[in-house]
Amino acid sequence: MAQFFTAGEIAKAAIEIESRGQEFYLRVAAKAKKPETQDFFKFFAGEEAKHRKLFEDLAKRLGPVELPAWSTNEEYAEYLAALLDSHALFSGEYAEKLMSEAEDEAAAVRMAMSFEKDTILFFNEMRELVPDAEKGFVQHCIDEERSHLRQLRGRLQRR
Template sequence: MAYFFKANDVAELAMRIEQKGQAFYLLAADAAEDPGAREFFEFFAQEEAKHEVFFRGLRDRMGDVEIPPGSDFEEYTRYVLALIDSHDVFNFDYTEAFKSGDFTFEEAVRAAMRFEKDTILVFTELKSMVPEADRKIVEECIEEERGHLKMLAAKLKG
């Protein structure tokens, strides 16, 4: 079975990941009782919104999709789709978890860490598919996601 990406599908996918991330962080902020926790999650929601704007611009100007040298297009496409399908943010409805009141701050941070790790992995692969001129900016987004992961981990440590 062949799968084919259109050029702007790559950036559209990244936008969806950022939108889902933003929604997660807004849910976490809304559920947070502690003002510091609320501010913490609101910061991450704003970061996801910034990334969405970047990927929207990329979508609007993208040329052909590229794949890593030596890769089989169909096989590589299946791999990228598997990464997307397994991304934590697409596989769990956090709305109910937050509404139930049983989702602790620590659980929210751990879920956010899974989200950030999955996003780093997906963006690392997407970087190789965008035009050379845009790879540096995608790498900057990856570095920001790595920074988010470090911040989240530090929050768990106290």
């Protein structure tokens, strides 16, 4: 049987995504040899911390708000669970392996790009689940994640 979510639980999942993203970026910054590379990844860690705070505030606003009726069918709940389970930073030992293998900057940037893409996908779904008054907030976060993806791609291309 599928797990059903409240809007607040979806926001808490977003908080966890941002927390893990911050942890990833800090780990990569600590491994980096060049100060410029350290600063690049520390910037993204700061962005993830900022987003985490925004989603913490959203979770408080949403509380136990129920999801729309269409979103609570078993198939959709399983889809949301699959999005979380397959997120680049939620795949358990595989994520740990990737992080430990991200020895060079290019590998770290590629993993970060995967993380950002997975986050955009989750936030796109989240936008459809929150009350109309919160959709603009989630869209703003999507736009910032898209900007991060473009910045990471630019970094990879300049190498």
